[in-house]
Amino acid sequence: MDWILPSLLALAFVLQLLWHQKKRAELRDEIADLNDRLSESNARMSRELAAAAERQATLFDRMIEGVLILDGGGRVQLINATTRKLFGLDLSVRGKRLLEAIRSHELHEIVMEVEKSGHVLGREMIIKAGFETRCLSLNASSFGESGSGEGVIVVLHDLTKLKAVEKGRREFVANVSHELRTPLSMIKGYVETLLQGEIGDPMIRERFLGKIQKHSDRLTYLIEDLLAISQLESNQIAVSFARVPLRNLVDRAFDDLHDRAMTERVKLESSIAKELRVYVDPDRMQQVLQNLVDNGIKYGGRDGTVSVEAELREDCWVVVRVGDNGPGIPEEMHDRVFERFFRVDKARSREQGGTGLGLAIVKHIIQSHGGQVWLESGSESGAVFSFTIPTEAME
Ligand code: ADP
Numbered sequence: 001m002d003w004i005l006p007s008l009l010a011l012a013f014v015l016q017l018l019w020h021q022k023k024r025a026e027l028r029d030e031i032a033d034l035n036d037r038l039s040e041s042n043a044r045m046s047r048e049l050a051a052a053a054e055r056q057a058t059l060f061d062r063m064i065e066g067v068l069i070l071d072g073g074g075r076v077q078l079i080n081a082t083t084r085k086l087f088g089l090d091l092s093v094r095g096k097r098l099l100e101a102i103r104s105h106e107l108h109e110i111v112m113e114v115e116k117s118g119h120v121l122g123r124e125m126i127i128k129a130g131f132e133t134r135c136l137s138l139n140a141s142s143f144g145e146s147g148s149g150e151g152v153i154v155v156l157h158d159l160t161k162l163k164a165v166e167k168g169r170r171e172f173v174a175n176v177s178h179e180l181r182t183p184l185s186m187i188k189g190y191v192e193t194l195l196q197g198e199i200g201d202p203m204i205r206e207r208f209l210g211k212i213q214k215h216s217d218r219l220t221y222l223i224e225d226l227l228a229i230s231q232l233e234s235n236q237i238a239v240s241f242a243r244v245p246l247r248n249l250v251d252r253a254f255d256d257l258h259d260r261a262m263t264e265r266v267k268l269e270s271s272i273a274k275e276l277r278v279y280v281d282p283d284r285m286q287q288v289l290q291n292l293v294d295n296g297i298k299y300g301g302r303d304g305t306v307s308v309e310a311e312l313r314e315d316c317w318v319v320v321r322v323g324d325n326g327p328g329i330p331e332e333m334h335d336r337v338f339e340r341f342f343r344v345d346k347a348r349s350r351e352q353g354g355t356g357l358g359l360a361i362v363k364h365i366i367q368s369h370g371g372q373v374w375l376e377s378g379s380e381s382g383a384v385f386s387f388t389i390p391t392e393a394m395e
């Protein structure tokens with residue numbers, strides 16, 4: 001019986017060994033499983049991080065503002081598409097020092113100041129990129145405390161268009177004041193002379209009164225045209241489209257200008273098919289035709305002819321041409337004639353009661369119909385103004 005106890009002990013030992021081996025195997029499986037899950041979650045996390053970084057980069061690139069982030073060492077860490085476009089750079093600037101990436105000492109100095117002071121800094125600066133000059137508003141801020149060297153973020157807004165609009169507005173006000181001042185000072189001068197009562201000759205008095213009337217008319221035209229321009233620019237009057245025969249509009253413009261044409265011995269001609277209909281605001285289109293035909297009479301010269309023709313294009317747009325056989329307009333001024341207050345011959349325009357706004361009004365009206373207007377002929381063959389208008393309702 002002596003063998004029973006050792007045998008039992010040996011059996012217990014073997015059983016324990018087997019149990020341990022099983023447990024170890026189970027543990028190994030568990031660790032392997034854990035490892036699998038860990039690397040899967042790592043892969044998922046790095047995929048998510050990459051997607052987030054891509055989303056952030058797309059977001060930065062789509063921003064209207066320029067964004068530039070510099071790391072603590074002053075190297076370009078992030079530069080979005082707008083900043084690259086503003087300074088004419090490519091992606092290779094990433095990782096470079098600021099001055100190597102963007103050759104602007106002004107920007108460099110601002111960044112240094114922000115880094116040193118830790119303050120937010122706002123400035124306007126002018127940059128040259130290629131042939132273009134741009135005006136930028138810049139805001140720079142450091143990430144950490146002053147001198148912590150954690151990096152700087154710069155946000156840029158392109159103010160070039162805004163500045164051009166401001167300049168245009170200032171010039172417009174200056175032009176309007178100038179245009180108003182001239183006839184007013186003339187009227188004042190004639191009235192003062194008449195009031196002094198020293199002009200006995202009734203013929204001269206009448207001539208002076210005629211001048212006063214002419215300059216008051218000029219003021220009236222100017223104010224009417226200014227009102228028209230401001231209403232068109234602020235879209236105050238809705239365009240009310242209708243399908244109307246083009247010939248009726250031309251005939252009405254000819255009727256209104258009949259006396260003026262007679263005085264200048266100018267022939268008014270039109271060759272427009274009766275059935276040609278256009279989809280326009282009749283009152284505004286009337287204004288366009290009147291301005292162009294009136295210019296033809298005014299500048300085309302005595303004994304001339306002003307003709308209006310129209311042609312239906314395949315794309316359902318009508319091209320209208322208003323031409324005269326006067327001196328025309330020099331080629332180099334073709335683009336400028338549609339600008340407000342631009343006159344080829346200043347003296348002649350003023351003499352004829354011109355305001356310098358007629359063609360600007362024409363351009364506005366045509367554009368509000370979705371069309372285009374341009375000057376076709378060069379000098380000496382007369383001026384031909386062409387414009388397009390729709391025949392069908394626009395989308
Ligand atoms: P204005 O009131 O002076 O006529 P517009 O804007 O109608 O102003 O025209 C601008 C300028 O273009 C005119 O001052 C004139 O010098 C020139 N112009 C316009 N139409 C003609 C034309 N048919 N022939 C020659 N010059 C023209």
